[in-house]
Amino acid sequence: MVSQTEINERMRAILTDWLIEVHYRLMLMPETLYLTxxxxxxxxxxxxxxRNELQLVGVSAMLIACKYEETWAPLFKDFLVISDNSFSRQQVLSTEKSILNKLQWNLTVPTMYMFILRYLKAALGDKELEHMTSVIAAAAVYAARCTLGPCPSPLWSDLLEYHTGLAEPQLLYVFFFMT
Structure with a gap:
């Protein structure tokens, strides 16, 4: 992000939050979000x-990830509608092409999600272990927000609670239980 002149980390975070919502709305696989x-x-x-092209990059990246990860990728028009028709079909396709060329078509990468799946498989984990892993990951995000300072307010937002399904008191219990 240091090389970016018009966008910053906060804008990237806002884009990521929006993409999480899109991912949820389109009922996509977790791998798709991580690859996006x-x-x-x-x-x-x-x-x-x-700055005015950041959302276009996000939509194009998710379209690429869908084509790579999903068995049945959403329709192209779904992405246009979700972005309030802010972009034309040609803009998205052009940005998609630009991204793929810049990345030299290298999309096969190990994401954090792949490692978690591998570890759970090696642990012969069941749904309870999978859930506990997610809770610990959420507690790690909470701890990182507290540690990296200055502390954001609130430490645990409604959006974080919505996506994790965990309220701040639940995280505090896990955080203190694990330490």
Whole structure:
């Protein structure tokens, strides 16, 4: 992000939050979301993106990830509608092509999600272990927000609670129980 002149980390975070909502609404696989964020981060590290094109990059990255990960990718028009028809079909396709060329079509990467799945499989984990892993991951996010200072307010937002299904008191219990 340091090489970006018009966008910053906060804008990237807002884009990611929006993409999580899109991911949820389109009922996509978790792998798709992780790959989308990876594609965006790699592209932003290689290409200077204008502020008014950041959402376009996000939509194009998710479209690429859907084509790569999903058995049945959502329709192209779904992405246009979700972005309030802010972009034309040609803009999205052009950005998609630009991203793929910049990344040299290298999309096969190990994401954090793949490691978690591998560890759970090695642990012969059941649904209870999978759930506990998610709770611990959420507690780690909470701890990181507390540690990296200055502390954001609130430490645990409604959006975080919505996506994790965990309220702050539940995280505090896990956080203190684990330490």
């Amino acid at each position: 964020v990876y594609i965006i981060d790699q592209y932003l590290s290689l290409e200077n993106v204008a």
